[in-house]
Amino acid sequence: MRKWAKTLLGTLLTSWVLVALFPGTLTAQPSSPKANVILLIGDGMDDVQISIARNYLRGARGRLTLDTLPVRSTVQVLTVDEKNPSRSVYVADSANSATAMATGHVTSRGRIATGAGSDEDLETVAERAAKHGYKTGLVTTSSITDATPASFAAHIKLRICADPAHMVDVEYKGIPLGSCPEDLIAQGGLGSISEQLARSKIDVLLGGGKKHFEVPTESGEETVSELAEQNGFAVVSNLAELRTTPLDQRVLGLFAESTLPVRTLGEAGRSGEKPDPSLLNSLHWYLGSVELPEPMVCVPNPEYGKTPTLQAMTEAALQRLNVNNDRGFFLMIESASIDKQAHARNACGSIGELEQLDETLQSVLAFAQKNPNTLVLVTADHGHAAQIVPYNSLFEQFGAPVFSPGHLVRLTTPEGSGLAINYATNDFLMEEHTGAQVPLMANEAGQGQVPAMLTQPEIHAIIEEHLNLSAAP
Amino acid sequence: MRKWAKTLLGTLLTSWVLVALFPGTLTAQPSSPKANVILLIGDGMDDVQISIARNYLRGARGRLTLDTLPVRSTVQVLTVDEKNPSRSVYVADSANSATAMATGHVTSRGRIATGAGSDEDLETVAERAAKHGYKTGLVTTSSITDATPASFAAHIKLRICADPAHMVDVEYKGIPLGSCPEDLIAQGGLGSISEQLARSKIDVLLGGGKKHFEVPTESGEETVSELAEQNGFAVVSNLAELRTTPLDQRVLGLFAESTLPVRTLGEAGRSGEKPDPSLLNSLHWYLGSVELPEPMVCVPNPEYGKTPTLQAMTEAALQRLNVNNDRGFFLMIESASIDKQAHARNACGSIGELEQLDETLQSVLAFAQKNPNTLVLVTADHGHAAQIVPYNSLFEQFGAPVFSPGHLVRLTTPEGSGLAINYATNDFLMEEHTGAQVPLMANEAGQGQVPAMLTQPEIHAIIEEHLNLSAAP
Numbered sequence: 001m002r003k004w005a006k007t008l009l010g011t012l013l014t015s016w017v018l019v020a021l022f023p024g025t026l027t028a029q030p031s032s033p034k035a036n037v038i039l040l041i042g043d044g045m046d047d048v049q050i051s052i053a054r055n056y057l058r059g060a061r062g063r064l065t066l067d068t069l070p071v072r073s074t075v076q077v078l079t080v081d082e083k084n085p086s087r088s089v090y091v092a093d094s095a096n097s098a099t100a101m102a103t104g105h106v107t108s109r110g111r112i113a114t115g116a117g118s119d120e121d122l123e124t125v126a127e128r129a130a131k132h133g134y135k136t137g138l139v140t141t142s143s144i145t146d147a148t149p150a151s152f153a154a155h156i157k158l159r160i161c162a163d164p165a166h167m168v169d170v171e172y173k174g175i176p177l178g179s180c181p182e183d184l185i186a187q188g189g190l191g192s193i194s195e196q197l198a199r200s201k202i203d204v205l206l207g208g209g210k211k212h213f214e215v216p217t218e219s220g221e222e223t224v225s226e227l228a229e230q231n232g233f234a235v236v237s238n239l240a241e242l243r244t245t246p247l248d249q250r251v252l253g254l255f256a257e258s259t260l261p262v263r264t265l266g267e268a269g270r271s272g273e274k275p276d277p278s279l280l281n282s283l284h285w286y287l288g289s290v291e292l293p294e295p296m297v298c299v300p301n302p303e304y305g306k307t308p309t310l311q312a313m314t315e316a317a318l319q320r321l322n323v324n325n326d327r328g329f330f331l332m333i334e335s336a337s338i339d340k341q342a343h344a345r346n347a348c349g350s351i352g353e354l355e356q357l358d359e360t361l362q363s364v365l366a367f368a369q370k371n372p373n374t375l376v377l378v379t380a381d382h383g384h385a386a387q388i389v390p391y392n393s394l395f396e397q398f399g400a401p402v403f404s405p406g407h408l409v410r411l412t413t414p415e416g417s418g419l420a421i422n423y424a425t426n427d428f429l430m431e432e433h434t435g436a437q438v439p440l441m442a443n444e445a446g447q448g449q450v451p452a453m454l455t456q457p458e459i460h461a462i463i464e465e466h467l468n469l470s471a472a473p
Numbered sequence: 474m475r476k477w478a479k480t481l482l483g484t485l486l487t488s489w490v491l492v493a494l495f496p497g498t499l500t501a502q503p504s505s506p507k508a509n510v511i512l513l514i515g516d517g518m519d520d521v522q523i524s525i526a527r528n529y530l531r532g533a534r535g536r537l538t539l540d541t542l543p544v545r546s547t548v549q550v551l552t553v554d555e556k557n558p559s560r561s562v563y564v565a566d567s568a569n570s571a572t573a574m575a576t577g578h579v580t581s582r583g584r585i586a587t588g589a590g591s592d593e594d595l596e597t598v599a600e601r602a603a604k605h606g607y608k609t610g611l612v613t614t615s616s617i618t619d620a621t622p623a624s625f626a627a628h629i630k631l632r633i634c635a636d637p638a639h640m641v642d643v644e645y646k647g648i649p650l651g652s653c654p655e656d657l658i659a660q661g662g663l664g665s666i667s668e669q670l671a672r673s674k675i676d677v678l679l680g681g682g683k684k685h686f687e688v689p690t691e692s693g694e695e696t697v698s699e700l701a702e703q704n705g706f707a708v709v710s711n712l713a714e715l716r717t718t719p720l721d722q723r724v725l726g727l728f729a730e731s732t733l734p735v736r737t738l739g740e741a742g743r744s745g746e747k748p749d750p751s752l753l754n755s756l757h758w759y760l761g762s763v764e765l766p767e768p769m770v771c772v773p774n775p776e777y778g779k780t781p782t783l784q785a786m787t788e789a790a791l792q793r794l795n796v797n798n799d800r801g802f803f804l805m806i807e808s809a810s811i812d813k814q815a816h817a818r819n820a821c822g823s824i825g826e827l828e829q830l831d832e833t834l835q836s837v838l839a840f841a842q843k844n845p846n847t848l849v850l851v852t853a854d855h856g857h858a859a860q861i862v863p864y865n866s867l868f869e870q871f872g873a874p875v876f877s878p879g880h881l882v883r884l885t886t887p888e889g890s891g892l893a894i895n896y897a898t899n900d901f902l903m904e905e906h907t908g909a910q911v912p913l914m915a916n917e918a919g920q921g922q923v924p925a926m927l928t929q930p931e932i933h934a935i936i937e938e939h940l941n942l943s944a945a946p
Contacts, residue, residue: 047520047547048856048909055908060551060561061928072545072925074520074912078533081890088533088890091863109867175871285900383521387860388908389898390564394582395905398648402901405878417554417561424897425862427758428875432868435528435861436521439547441925452545452914455534 035328036321036374037463038364039101041148042357043094044339044350044384046438052347052388052421053354056298059415065358065365066378071442076455077382077435082108085116091435094339095159097381097456098151102126102332104460110178112147112193113155119182121155121190125463126202126330131473135203135321135329139313141260141353142336143209144252145193148381152332153205154196156183163194163212163224185218192218198228198252204320204331206313208256210237228252239308242316247323253313261303262337264352267296272345272407272423281401290401295410295418298348310335310356311363318367328373330467333360342384343430345423347409350386368443375445375466379459380438385431391418508801509794509847510936511837512574514621515830516567517812517823517857519911525820525861525894526827529771532888538831538838539851544915549928550855550908555581558589564908567812568632570854570929571624575599575805577933583651585620585666586628592655594628594663598936599675599803604946608676608794608802612786614733614826615809616682617725618666621854625805626678627669629656636667636685636697658691665691671701671725677793677804679786681729683710701725712781715789720796726786734776735810737825740769745818745880745896754874763874768883768891771821783808783829784836791840801846803940806833815857816903818896820882823859841916848918848939852932853911858904864891 042049054064079089079096085108093109096116100106102124108116113124126136138149147159160170161180168179183189190196194212197205213225213235225235233252234245242253273293280288314333321329335357341349361378368374391410393402406424413419425432440459442450449462464470515522527537552562552569558581566582569589573579575597581589586597599609611622620632633643634653641657643650656662663669667685670678686698686708698708706725707718715726746766753761787806794802808830814822834851841847864883866875879897886892898905913932915923922935937943 048907051909054549055561055563060549060563063926067926070925072547074545076527076533088528088886088888089864090528090533090861090890090892091867093867172871177870383861385860387858387898388563388856389905390908391562393899393901393905394564394566395899395901395903397650398645398901400901402899402905404898405900406897413561415561417563419563422898424879425860425877425895426866426868426875427878428866428868428871428873430868432862432866432875434521435863436524452543453536453540 034326034373035467036371037330037466038368038374038376039332039463040357040361040364040376040378041098041332041334042338042354042378042380043148043334043336044342044382044433045335045354045357045380046383046434046436048386048388049338049342049350049354049384050439052386052419053351055388055419056351056411056413057355059413065361066441069378069441070444071446071450073440073442073450074437074453075379075440075459076437076453078106078455078457080106080108080116082116091433092382093147093433094381095147095151098148100456101459102152104457106457110158110160112150112159114157119157124152125460125469126152126332128464128469129330129467130201132467132469133327134467135325135327136201137204137317137321137329137331138202139204139310139317139331140207140334140336141310141356142207142334142340143212143258144197144205144207144254145209145212146336148334148336149207149332150193150197153200153202154193155190156180156193156196161192163215164192164218165215167192167218194224195227198224198233199231203250204317205251206253206255206317208254208258208260210254211257213254238306239312239316247320251320255308259337259340261305261307262301262341262349262352263304263356264298264348265301266346266348266409267299270296272347272409274407275403277401277403286400288401290403292403293408293410295412297412298351309359311360314360315363318363322371328467330463333364335360339384342386345407345409345431347386347411347421365443368445373445375449376443377440377446377459377462378442379440383434383436383438385423385425385434387422389420389422391420507799507846508940509844510803510939511841511847511849512805512936513830513834513837513849513851514571514805514807515811515827515851515853516621516807516809517815517855517906518808518827518830518853519856519907519909521859521861522811522815522823522827522857523912525859525892526824528861528892529824529884529886530828532886538834539914542851542914543917544919544923546913546915546923547910547926548852548913548932549910549926551579551928551930553579553581553589555589564906565855566620566906567854568620568624571621573929574932575625577930579930583631585623585632587630592630597625598933598942599625599805601937601942602803602940603674605940605942606800607940608798608800609674610677610790610794610802610804611675612677612783612790612804613680613807613809614783614829615680615807615813616685616731617670617678617680617727618682618685619809621807621809622680622805623666623670626673626675627666628663629653629666629669634665636688637665637691638688640665640691667697668700671697671706672704676723677790678724679726679728679790681727681731681733683727684730686727711779712785712789720793724793728781732810732813734778734780735774735814735822735825736777736829737771737821738774739819739821739882740772743769745882747880748876750874750876759873761874763876765876766881766883768885770885771824782832784833787833788836791836795844801940803936806837808833812857815859818880818882818904820859820884820894838916841918846918848922849916850913850919850932850935851915852913856907856909856911858896858898858907860895862893862895864893
């Protein structure tokens with residue numbers, strides 16, 4: 001065989017063996033000068049939330065955009081006890097689960113990129129990416145100080161220490177929730193979450209939480225917002241301002257006082273309601289009858305107004321992060337209120353916010369199509385309370401009124417069926433999270449990088465690998 | 474280039490393109506003379522049940538055998554309304570979901586391989602495989618007449634019509650549940666489920682349900698068990714008898730009167746219990762205290778006795794189906810009581826039965842290692858009621874007693890942590906199923922055959938494709 005033919009044949013054989021052994025090997029090019037990672041987190045977006053949204057938005061046989069991703073995996077959500085970090089805790093919160101993805105470390109509930117027990121500051125993938133010359137961005141529908149975005153750019157004992165006015169004896173309606181005294185700058189700490197974000201090297205911060213930036217810094221010399229400006233951020237409060245800010249300037253967009261309004265609500269603001277058994281039924285379960293919540297549909301939230309969509313914020317972030325950038329970027333995008341609305345037993349709220357994530361994913365996938373070597377990951381941080389229960393009980397032929405002991409939302413879906421959603425983890429003001437493994441989906445760039453099952457810290461490892469961050473910067 | 478080098482190069486290029494476009498193409502050989510499909514169904518084994526079992530059996534960071542499977546997908550569970558089959562129903566039962574996998578058709582709850590509204594008999598993949606010369610087997614821990622196995626080998630309007638004595642006016646504790654008059658042989662139907670199984674061409678039927686075979690057939694000329702013997706089955710009632718039955722004889726193994734006993738129970742037979750609020754708390758949610766169920770561990774069921782394990786039944790089935798068989802086989806294996814124990818709020822019961830499925834999978838994977846072209850699929854038929862809720866509420870710092878309105882099991886896991894499992898879909902004797910998408914895992918043979926998401930009827934299509942059943946037999 002001629003030498004060139006041998007060489008060609010050798011190359012082809014090698015390629016073939018590589019592809020056979022490690023599908024995806026040829027698409028990941030560690031030596032490539034440019035790589036992007038876009039991590040979408042649906043807060044509380046477990047498979048139940050996805051099924052609810054699919055049923056309502058697309059029908060039982062329909063597909064969401066996230067359903068079309070070619071790579072699917074499942075994620076073990078890991079949490080440990082603050083007092084005994086060798087002990088497993090089986091239900092996470094957004095702080096410890098975002099910390100796991102951001103830092104690769106398992107920690108305790110409430111902690112933002114700090115170690116359980118140790119309080120050690122844990123470097124985040126956004127910080128590390130910035131050191132390696134990547135641009136970085138965080139986009140969310142919550143306050144930008146909320147647990148998920150904060151865990152990528154701040155280090156503090158408790159998520160509740162959101163601004164300099166909430167560092168000691170933080171209260172909610174008079175109930176003491178905790179303190180972060182050791183994180184005070186005066187005590188040698190890094191300060192509150194908003195102050196840390198204002199000092200951070202993140203290029204694009206978009207979300208809500210204006211109120212956490214309009215308070216004085218711990219030193220009292222300026223507001224946190226002014227501190228951000230001193231640190232090079234353009235601080236904007238609507239999309240028009242954002243669009244007129246030079247594309248290569250770092251930006252802090254604060255589009256609401258706290259969490260952004262949600263897109264959809266139940267009719268007349270209704271959310272989960274308790275079934276109302278008749279007097280006879282309250283005497284014996286087999287007797288009497290029960291009044292279930294009236295079926296309803298989801299309607300636009302009249303307070304949504306000019307709130308930027310997650311998709312609009314994301315498109316702005318992608319444009320800014322990609323401009324004059326030969327190195328690439330890391331972008332975390334969170335649809336936060338899937339969780340918040342599930343806490344509030346508002347199925348329509350969660351559905352609309354999952355729809356926001358799904359639309360955003362369309363823009364992200366379109367970007368990835370045009371920008372090779374962009375790894376897109378879509379996941380949830382923890383499970384949530386909602387369950388789809390039978391609209392007509394499996395036991396209706398028994399003749400007894402069978403109903404949830406919790407709160408129920410009954411929706412009439414656009415395909416004309418009854419969808420019953422149960423919230424029954426507690427009877428408190430807010431439902432609990434749940435402890436199930438959560439989904440992880442990825443685009444083609446994830447093939448060969450994302451195994452069929454992984455732990456939440458391993459998401460961090462995949463991002464580091466795609467951006468080649470393991471070496472010293 | 475020389476002609477032989479050109480040809481080789483051409484072949485390699487074609488292979489490369491094929492592998493790149495259709496990973497797995499080269500492993501699936503439609504012309505292969507032998508192919509096996511082993512479908513394991515965990516009844517009600519959604520990701521929550523898997524997470525509960527993993528936490529208890531292996532620890533939060535541990536892995537079950539099913540976690541190690543290289544292919545992962547998610548399945549849309551589809552159900553339609555009996556009266557209006559164009560209308561979606563969002564929560565399935567085992568009858569319609571097993572029918573979807575067995576026949577590729579979406580039907581209504583309660584139906585066994587028959588069409589919603591139409592009552593049309595739908596050919597099952599086991600029947601079709603038998604026509605194509607494959608051996609077939611059904612193994613379960615439930616009665617062999619129960620909805621899941623029945624849907625692979627019988628055709629009837631309602632799952633409750635399990636034997637000739639339960640065809641008309643079927644009752645449960647005096648409560649009328651339904652009738653299958655049109656399925657009576659006297660009416661031109663196929664008869665009850667047990668009678669249909671006794672007449673079936675399935676090679677290996679192993680499970681419980683002896684009581685459904687010890688009654689007279691509809692004609693009254695013999696018992697259903699005798700009918701099975703006339704049809705070529707050896708009828709056995711323990712593993713010793715099974716092992717002395719010639720390997721190439723068709724066999725009906727009935728190892729319990731009804732469902733097989735489960736492996737593990739809660740201490741002192743305890744299952745989900747209602748939290749008990751103090752009088753003060755029952756006056757106002759912020760006052761008083763609550764007594765939660767005492768933590769416990771899972772213990773062996775004293776009534777398990779010599780019940781064959783699912784693994785032992787499966788190993789016997791694999792040996793029998795594989796002997797003197799150049800064509801291959803289809804085997805469905807069900808761990809049925811993950812579901813039944815979740816209905817009964819017995820977390821320990823579900824854990825032990827998921828462990829049974831997981832051990833069985835070890836034997837199945839060992840078989841697949843030795844027998845190429847064996848596709849192993851592991852899935853669930855529908856979601857279930859259980860949720861992992863925080864052992865200590867997310868809101869405990871609020872000072873109010875926060876607790877489930879349903880039933881709770883609190884387990885102390887072998888890794889020393891508290892695992893709280895909530896059952897709160899109703900307050901009836903049995904919990905409801907839930908409507909989430911369910912997991913599907915596969916071995917290496919599934920690579921390229923199992924997409925990242927599919928509908929339950931598409932599982933049927935994958936089995937048909939692997940066994941090349943689409944052509945006429």
